[in-house]
Ligand SMILES: Cc1cc2nc3c(=O)[nH]c(=O)nc-3n(C[C@H](O)[C@H](O)[C@H](O)COP(=O)(O)O)c2cc1C
């Protein structure tokens with residue numbers, strides 16, 4: 001499955017070491033001003049090449065190929081393309097027959113009987129550039145509705161002082177290792193009433209979207225796992241005439257938005273590709289030792305923030321457009 005959403009449908013395409021990656025969006029409302037300049041800043045936030053990320057030098061320049069006429073969306077499919085500029089695929093020859101522990105090599109091999117060993121093909125975090133491009137378009141739609149999305153790294157390997165993140169990451173990297181972290185995403189300005197009551201609950205859709213990002217191993221909404229240790233009187237969000245007095249629910253009750261901020265957190269695992277020697281097997285089932293070279297993120301949590309924002313934006317825009325599809329026509333008098 002390479003398509004996400006029902007009303008604002010996003011298909012991503014491309015491999016990490018292919019000529020390009022990109023996204024096709026079907027269902028974007030017509031008449032919205034849109035240019036590459038609306039998408040590029042979010043892609044720049046995700047781009048590799050920073051001091052604490054993979055040194056792969058990608059410019060990640062997006063081009064809109066279709067769906068915009070005279071600066072406005074036409075309501076027809078938007079095609080966004082991002083060329084891959086720095087693949088260096090031969091650096092990955094040693095991995096052709098070896099499964100990297102913690103990566104998707106073994107499962108792709110078992111499922112498809114072949115695999116693109118050059119940076120993992122579509123299992124690469126590189127694919128998330130395409131999601132971010134689509135998410136940036138979703139955010140343009142949401143902005144016009146007064147909805148905003150933001151994200152932040154809460155901790156790295158249990159350390160919650162942002163001034164210590166770089167130290168913790170560099171320490172692990174120097175030892176040939178990697179670290180994980182926790183990231184929070186929020187959406188504000190959400191109207192009450194988005195989502196479905198039974199199947200397709202808004203919180204379920206958010207969890208699936210966030211868990212659908214590589215390296216995400218846990219999702220919680222609002223109080224999340226912490227709610228299990230609270231009393232009902234502590235966890236309930238009491239109300240007065242002005243609205244909710246707290247937001248333990250994280251903005252969703254019964255699968256439907258409450259109108260309060262949506263708050264979700266994700267647990268991001270340590271980067272699987274590490275320089276330390278690890279035991280594995282090859283495609284012939286022989287036992288091997290592997291020490292992974294190449295360009296890898298020492299801490300994916302730092303890079304995942306715009307990706308998580310993009311996925312949350314895609315869920316919300318989809319729920320918003322679904323709501324519009326079923327909206328009562330007040331003018332009809334029915
Ligand atoms: C933005 C981003 C960057 C990533 N960078 C790397 C990386 O440099 N090296 C690596 O081994 N995995 C990296 N990953 C993680 C793998 O893509 C992921 O662990 C792999 O596909 C297996 O999927 P799973 O962890 O969800 O089971 C990255 C993921 C994301 C979302």
Ligand SMILES: C=C(O[C@@H]1CC(C(=O)O)=C[C@@H](OP(=O)(O)O)[C@H]1O)C(=O)O
Pocket residue numbers: 016047048054055056058087118119120123124125126129273294295296297
């Ligand atoms: C290229 C990106 O991240 C990549 C994600 C990734 C992985 O295994 O997920 C492995 C590395 O790719 P390669 O080994 O081909 O350099 C990262 O650089 C990107 O985020 O744009």
